[in-house]
Amino acid sequence: MHFKIAALATAALxxxxxxxxxxxxxxxxxxxxxxxxLAALLTNGTFGxxxxxxxxLSNSTNGNWTIFAPSNSAFEGVQITNNTDLSSILSYHIxxxxxxxxxxxxxxxxxxxxxTNSTYDMFPSGGVPVNVMVSGKNxxxxxxxxxxxxxxxxxxxxxxxxxxxxxxxxPPMSVNNTALQAKLxxxxxxxxxxxxxxxxxxxxGITIFAPxxxxxxxxxxxxFNSSQLAxxxxxxxxxxxxxxxxxxxxxxxxxxxxxxxxxxTIDASSASSVKLTDTSGNETAxxxxxxxxxxxxxxxxxxxxxxxxxxxxxxxxxxxxxxxSQSGVGSLIYGNNDVSLVAVSLTVMSALFALML
Ligand SMILES: *[C@@H]1O[C@H](CO)[C@@H](O)[C@H](O)[C@H]1NC(C)=O
Ligand SMILES: *[C@@H]1O[C@H](CO)[C@@H](O)[C@H](O)[C@H]1NC(C)=O
Ligand SMILES: *[C@@H]1O[C@H](CO)[C@@H](O)[C@H](O)[C@H]1NC(C)=O
Ligand SMILES: *[C@@H]1O[C@H](CO)[C@@H](O)[C@H](O)[C@H]1NC(C)=O
Ligand SMILES: *[C@@H]1O[C@H](CO)[C@@H](O)[C@H](O)[C@H]1NC(C)=O
Ligand SMILES: *[C@@H]1O[C@H](CO)[C@@H](O)[C@H](O)[C@H]1NC(C)=O
Ligand SMILES: *[C@@H]1O[C@H](CO)[C@@H](O)[C@H](O)[C@H]1NC(C)=O
Ligand SMILES: *[C@@H]1O[C@H](CO)[C@@H](O)[C@H](O)[C@H]1NC(C)=O
Ligand SMILES: *[C@@H]1O[C@H](CO)[C@@H](O)[C@H](O)[C@H]1NC(C)=O
Ligand SMILES: *[C@@H]1O[C@H](CO)[C@@H](O)[C@H](O)[C@H]1NC(C)=O
Ligand SMILES: *[C@@H]1O[C@H](CO)[C@@H](O)[C@H](O)[C@H]1NC(C)=O
Ligand SMILES: *[C@@H]1O[C@H](CO)[C@@H](O)[C@H](O)[C@H]1NC(C)=O
Numbered sequence: 511m512h513f514k515i516a517a518l519a520t521a522a523l524x525x526x527x528x529x530x531x532x533x534x535x536x537x538x539x540x541x542x543x544x545x546x547x548l549a550a551l552l553t554n555g556t557f558g559x560x561x562x563x564x565x566x567l568s569n570s571t572n573g574n575w576t577i578f579a580p581s582n583s584a585f586e587g588v589q590i591t592n593n594t595d596l597s598s599i600l601s602y603h604i605x606x607x608x609x610x611x612x613x614x615x616x617x618x619x620x621x622x623x624x625x626t627n628s629t630y631d632m633f634p635s636g637g638v639p640v641n642v643m644v645s646g647k648n649x650x651x652x653x654x655x656x657x658x659x660x661x662x663x664x665x666x667x668x669x670x671x672x673x674x675x676x677x678x679x680x681p682p683m684s685v686n687n688t689a690l691q692a693k694l695x696x697x698x699x700x701x702x703x704x705x706x707x708x709x710x711x712x713x714x715g716i717t718i719f720a721p722x723x724x725x726x727x728x729x730x731x732x733x734f735n736s737s738q739l740a741x742x743x744x745x746x747x748x749x750x751x752x753x754x755x756x757x758x759x760x761x762x763x764x765x766x767x768x769x770x771x772x773x774x775t776i777d778a779s780s781a782s783s784v785k786l787t788d789t790s791g792n793e794t795a796x797x798x799x800x801x802x803x804x805x806x807x808x809x810x811x812x813x814x815x816x817x818x819x820x821x822x823x824x825x826x827x828x829x830x831x832x833x834x835s836q837s838g839v840g841s842l843i844y845g846n847n848d849v850s851l852v853a854v855s856l857t858v859m860s861a862l863f864a865l866m867l
Contacts, residue, residue, distance in 0.1 A: 533666075534667055534668055534669050535575060535577055536568035542674075544581045548579055563601075567669065567670075572669070574669050576672075585678060601623065602638060609621070611663040614649065615644065623639065631805075634715040656677070685809070686710070694721075696727070697743075705833055717747070718748075718810070719748075719810050725813050742770070744769040744771075744832045745770040749767070763779070771830070772789055774818075783796060784796065
């Protein structure tokens with residue numbers, strides 16, 4: 511029964527291929543048996559109308575593209591809400607231009623995708639990024655805490671390149687949900703208890719230096735009231751996107767303004783040991799994990815809670831740029847931890863559709 515769908519999808523796509531002389535991305539997806547679920551998805555009518563994507567990918571006059579193409583097994587068990595979401599999810603797998611595996615640097619590469627729908631895209635420009643992590647011969651595509659591995663790189667088409675991946679890339683989630691998935695429970699609790707969750711979720715284009723649970727355990731925060739704690743949390747948030755690639759080759763330490771109003775200092779003179787120091791110099795934090803994407807920026811995990819003043823009494827109690835009164839309510843879209851949505855399994859849909867044929 512599954513074969514029927516795959517066969518139909520392949521026939522539909524091969525049909526358009528025959529009308530063209532080249533070896534387009536659409537043709538390549540249609541003819542690779544490990545991509546038949548993706549081909550079925552892209553075929554107009556079955557799961558929605560994605561003809562604008564397939565048409566764009568079928569003719570080199572529409573530019574060159576890089577596709578992270580989930581294999582058939584990548585789709586097993588994936589939860590999709592409805593066809594509209596699927597269109598955004600598919601766009602999240604598409605990058606403008608031809609990017610062969612060798613074009614990525616070792617380490618993190620932040621690459622904007624074609625997903626620009628403002629429901630998902632809270633980045634200031636360019637589309638929601640993926641983080642292509644190159645480590646030796648392994649190429650992984652991170653979309654938050656989760657990632658997919660590239661299992662077959664550089665499948666060349668006339669209008670770009672297809673990298674086959676072993677998981678579906680879901681657009682990144684809000685800050686608190688991403689932090690929860692990253693096991694930053696105490697940070698999430700601190701945001702909640704200071705009414706900072708909605709504020710941090712609704713910012714666009716921020717960098718969050720999130721202390722891990724050990725950092726919170728070793729910090730004595732009992733001397734601060736809740737309003738001061740809100741200021742301390744805002745002291746870990748910076749406007750602008752500072753990815754690990756921005757935190758290298760700095761010749762001297764740099765002061766950056768935080769959402770608490772006061773500065774902290776970043777010392778990235780050694781790329782392997784980026785240090786953050788609060789203005790009073792009483793705490794120094796090291797980044798222990800970099801480049802976790804959220805829907806509105808990036809989280810780096812640090813090992814120490816930074817304090818914006820020498821004495822507890824001088825930590826400000828005024829409102830910060832991330833407390834809830836400052837901005838609208840961020841909303842939950844979907845994702846593995848986002849339980850509010852009705853889920854329809856693609857594989858179940860495939861099976862039902864096959865039975866109908
Ligand atoms: C590709 O697009 C161009 C410009 O729109 C069009 O003239 C041409 O016929 C298309 N080629 C195919 C094979 O569809
Ligand atoms: C795709 O399907 C829609 C209806 O779902 C139809 O209106 C449209 O003409 C179809 N487009 C192509 C290119 O087949
Ligand atoms: C990427 O997005 C642009 C602008 O929204 C659109 O014109 C283009 O067709 C998209 N590319 C693909 C392959 O879907
Ligand atoms: C697509 O790539 C080919 C070669 O890789 C190049 O010749 C062509 O100009 C590119 N097309 C566009 C629209 O960028
Ligand atoms: C699809 O999901 C989005 C977001 O959950 C929702 O706003 C929209 O109404 C849904 N569309 C349909 C046709 O169910
Ligand atoms: C953006 O995504 C939302 C939620 O899935 C959807 O309702 C809306 O139609 C999308 N907008 C466009 C232009 O695709
Ligand atoms: C894709 O990149 C080309 C070349 O840089 C640019 O001209 C074009 O506007 C881009 N298209 C989109 C949809 O971003
Ligand atoms: C990705 O590849 C790495 C290196 O081969 C491996 O350790 C890891 O388990 C793989 N993860 C997934 C999700 O495939
Ligand atoms: C968040 O904080 C409120 C009080 O502001 C509390 O009632 C609620 O239980 C907290 N939620 C979580 C998930 O900790
Ligand atoms: C958080 O907001 C709730 C509801 O607006 C309020 O009752 C509570 O006092 C606030 N907590 C803090 C710490 O500001
Ligand atoms: C994350 O924050 C949103 C509000 O912005 C809230 O609705 C949601 O319940 C929070 N998630 C968790 C796991 O606390
Ligand atoms: C980080 O680097 C990117 C690419 O070079 C650049 O566009 C961006 O402005 C930099 N971010 C900051 C905060 O300087």
